[in-house]
Each structure stands twice: as structure tokens, then as C-alpha cells.
Amino acid sequence: TQLLEQSPQFLSIQEGENLTVYCNSSSVFSSLQWYRQEPGEGPVLLVTVVTGGEVKKLKRLTFQFGDARKDSSLHITAAQTGDTGLYLCAGEEAAGNKLTFGGGTRVLVKP
């Protein structure tokens, strides 16, 4: 069974600060996805990274996939209150549409 560990579990910061969330595994995934989930909603895909060493930027969010395709990070620059939510990483196994999710990082950005 492939496992994904996210850290930290909870992060509370002030608006304008930066934050980084980590997602680590001992297994290789064909791709790694980051989602954000808000209360009462399903997860919404932010980005998919496929190539080892890949870096993707989405406005103030920067996503990195490790060279060995086992780990990833999400960095938010100058966080805003709208960034508050549960951030989930998910690894896709080569075998199919089966996502293995990390435990999630709950981010609270205070005004």
C-alpha cells in the first residue's frame, strides 16, 4: 500500500506571511496532485505535477515535484485569508484512476 504523509497537519499564519506544506512518500507515483477543500465542499484540483523536478506556479502558489517523484511541496507567498482551507496532496498510481491521499494540512490565514 502506498502512503503519503503530509506535514504539518495544521498551520496558522498571519495574512502576508509565507507558508510551505510538504507531502512525502516512500513510493513513486506517476503523478501527484494538490487539492484544496473548503467546508461542505469536495476537493478542488489546484495542480497536477508529472515530471520529476517539475515546478509549477499558479499565481502566489508554487508546486514542486521531487526528482525521484516521491515527494512534493506547496509554497504560498504572501498568504491571503482566502487561502484558508484544507490542502490535500494525492498520488496517482500508474495502474489507474485511484488516488492515494495524504492526511491533509489545515491552513488558517488570519487577517
Add this chain to the structure above:
Amino acid sequence: KAGVTQTPRYLIKTRGQQVTLSCSPISGHRSVSWYQQTPGQGLQFLFEYFSETQRNKGNFPGRFSGRQFSNSRSEMNVSTLELGDSALYLCASSSAARQGSVTQYFGPGTRLLVL
């Protein structure tokens, strides 16, 4: 395009009962996956259906079953409910004809409470 819809949104059942949850995928999507989300275990994959066939299965007991209809709508059934089945059940659809590297779009979930 309408998103993934799930019904009902909330459900209360008692131990021993059974429950059926419904998911309507995005129009044109033929793959539907089901996930269980709990505070303790996080999001866990239940199963995936494509063209009315179960294509992938997670590590859940046989009390959890599903099916998919010819219009791609899917249902999930849980029999002999246990307290631990209380969770948010999420459905996700994708257009994948072949497996792998596809975007899955999640519905808002059905929150099930077992008393």
C-alpha cells in the same frame, strides 16, 4: 457544464440499516470514483467504475458496493451500517477512457451519520 452532483447531501441512519448514495457525473464523463473521508483516516479510495464495470477497488469490506448505469450515473451502497461508517462520501468523475493522469472532479459529498 454542470458539476458532479451527489444526493442526498445529508443522511442519518441507525446501526444495521443500509444506505444508497447517488452520484451524477459531469456530462460526458464515463469514469466515476468513490471516496470515504473521515477525520481519523482522511480520504480513502473505495472503488472506480467505468462503462458500468468496476475497474479499481480499494481496501474496504464487502459491505461497501457500487454500480454504474448506462448513463454513467453511479450508486454506492453500504449494508449493515456501523458507527464507523459515519463519514463524508465523495464521488469524483473524469473523462478517462484510459487510466492514469486524468483530472478528477469531485462532488460536494454526502455526509452520512450513523447512530
